[in-house]
Amino acid sequence: MISLFDISLQLNGFPIQKAKADLAAITRLSEEEFLKFLERQKHEIVHFHLHNNPFYNELTGSKIVQQWEDLPVLNKQNLQKPLQERLSKGYTSKNVYVNKTSGSSGTPFVFAKDKYSHALTWASNIMRFGWFGIDFNHSYQARFYGIPMDFFGYHKERFKDFLGGRFRFPVFDLSDEVLEKFLQKFKTKRFDYLNGYTSSIVLFAKFLEQKNIVLKEICPTLKACFVTSEMLFESDKKLLEKQFGIPIINEYGASELDLIAFENPKGEWQVNSETLFVEILDENDLVLPYGKEGRIVITSLFNKANPFIRYDIGDIGILDEKSTLQKPILKKLTGRTNDVALLPSGKKSPGLTFYYVTKSIIEDDGNVKEFIIKQTQLDTFEIEYVSAKELDSNQIQKINEAIALYLEPDLNFIFTRKMVLERSNRGKLKQFKSYL
Missing domain, CATH: 3.40.50.12780 (ANL, N-terminal domain)
Structure with missing residues (x-):
């Protein structure tokens, strides 16, 4: 050849x-x-x-x-x-x-x-x-x-x-x-x-x-x-x-x-x-x-x-x-460096922290294929995920508990199930994005 x-x-x-x-x-x-x-x-x-x-x-x-x-x-x-x-x-x-x-x-x-x-x-x-x-x-x-x-x-x-x-x-x-x-x-x-x-x-x-x-x-x-x-x-x-x-x-x-x-x-x-x-x-x-x-x-x-x-x-x-x-x-x-979440207490957490927390819980049974986390306000985060079936209240409760433990309590999480996640025009998946 x-x-x-x-x-x-x-x-x-x-x-x-x-x-x-x-x-x-x-x-x-x-x-x-x-x-x-x-x-x-x-x-x-x-x-x-x-x-x-x-x-x-x-x-x-x-x-x-x-x-x-x-x-x-x-x-x-x-x-x-x-x-x-x-x-x-x-x-x-x-x-x-x-x-x-x-x-x-x-x-x-x-x-x-x-x-x-x-x-x-x-x-x-x-x-x-x-x-x-x-x-x-x-x-x-x-x-x-x-x-x-x-x-x-x-x-x-x-x-x-x-x-x-x-x-x-x-x-x-x-x-x-x-x-x-x-x-x-x-x-x-x-x-x-x-x-x-x-x-x-x-x-x-x-x-x-x-x-x-x-x-x-x-x-x-x-x-x-x-x-x-x-x-x-x-x-x-x-x-x-x-x-x-x-x-x-x-x-x-x-x-x-x-x-x-x-x-x-x-x-x-x-x-x-x-x-x-x-x-x-x-x-x-x-x-x-x-x-x-x-x-x-x-x-x-x-x-x-x-x-x-x-x-x-x-x-x-x-x-x-x-x-x-x-x-x-x-x-x-x-x-x-820009993937850092600012929390109400003034604490800064790398976006990866959320990823680890949610990843450990979400992926136990292989239901959730992928997810991304968006920070929309100081105390509010949106988790968009692709899955075979919707997350149940038990799983969501577990995620909230883990987040309170790793990050801080009283944060609001909105879970949205999607058919497909938005990738960049090159096909990359950005796991955490702050809109603050």
Whole structure:
């Protein structure tokens, strides 16, 4: 089989062979050599943008920056201005890779990567998937993603899937009839791996559980499953392992940057230190030591088209105490900063708290398929859920008791049963949303 994937990147002007060779060289560096490489790369990317990017220059102001910690922290609001105003000298929308973020953080924007930097992103993906015996040029992917619904967008995406060795399962309708059709495809196609949104893949696993089917038994070629874009809970991971019969690998990435962390074969969430520099900062922009929870702030070490230097991605996390600069390990990712509920007592709770509380009760019997929680007032929350039968007063009582225990008493919950939950235009499910 010819290497269609590499060839299509090369034809589009992305120097994938050079990127692969350069990345391999970075991974072979000794610890001492790596520290020199990191310092040099940080210095070069800042120097480049200070001299070639008016937008970044304006952001840093005219002050002479003595050390790394003095550089400003970029946020998504800074980047919500026309791309033309943010591109570096020598770059136009014609000679860069342009895309837009999914907006799952509520703050979408358009971004650019120079072609070499984008090739490095792919080289990094290829290397990490390779840890599990997956080769983008030859492995066949079952892809659980959204798809544009307009004629041109739809067919363009399907053509890209063909070149990339992927078969797409659109995730906008995940009713049992549709999941049954998905299942039939696994019986007839020789898939090597699954990849896609966590919530959709989990829903497919629950469907298999009802039918008492292990996916690898009907599709023996499967090697691994990679979930992305949404939180993977421990209980869901166990369900996936049980119903798929293959390793479940958790990835964490951002389209504007790269794969940020990827579970390695030892089960550690290894941070990408080859193309990114990841810091954990407190609310005063001070760097926190390993083991402390704070804002995840990321520098793209190679992107010259668009500066992502000390960029606050809007997530909260912890780097493990055993991390090193060459091999940082993400110990915990606690979701988006904007997914925080404010309570009448003044207490702040991450949206995930509700999710854990309701998840533990709602999912005991497999009746409730999915749910989302919306905060509409300080003391009022709406839970929208999809289920075979309506929640009874006993279940609702249990949820209210658990919420009083974990959060605080006297909160109002409105339960609404839906046929289908609203997903973003990309097919993501946002579990908690505050409208305050």
